[in-house]
Amino acid sequence: MAGTTGGAHVHNGPVFGSIEKGSVTFQLGTEAEVTLRAGDVFYEPAGVVVSKFDTTTEDVVFLGYFLLREGSAPEIEFTAHAQASGIGIRPRPRGAGGRACERPARVHLADLG
Template identity: 60%
Template sequence: MDQKLPEPLTTQRVEIRRITIAPGYAGGLHTHNGPVFGSIETGSVVYQIEGETETVLKPGDVFYEPEGVRIARFDAQEEGVTFLGYFLLADGVNPELVFP
């Protein structure tokens, strides 16, 4: 992936989290307060930015969730999913997940 950000971003740090979602769990509509990049380690997830086509991400696949953009689906499939999430953060900012 070579993803251009929509505008310059002052990034002071990157927080990396290993996240596991239980089998069949639907993440629900959400947004992030900063750009998030990720890579699937195990399992699979249905991923969809609102208004775009859904896709199934599997081990080795990468994804990008733009800041403030509504993520319609991030739904673990029957085997669940584990992924690494990379949160680009300005100084003093913590990653937030907002459910509108």
């Protein structure tokens, strides 16, 4: 949903992704903010704080590819500030065969929290 703040977070493995529709403001740690638009790709290293993944003035749909060891499930951990403000994420079901990267998950930021 437009104007949604994703919340600062980290993942348990590296994430590669692409913006399918819309745009987001993206920031890793204290690096410069960038605007990602449809067709752009992004990388979130394991254990590095993703400070911003916020929608702009339009809805966004993105694909996220979690590169994990077999048997590991994708995880997201919000920083203390994000948890205090009530931001969370519901886990998504795993694909057939239990493989974490069997197919990418389509995510709407409105699904957060």
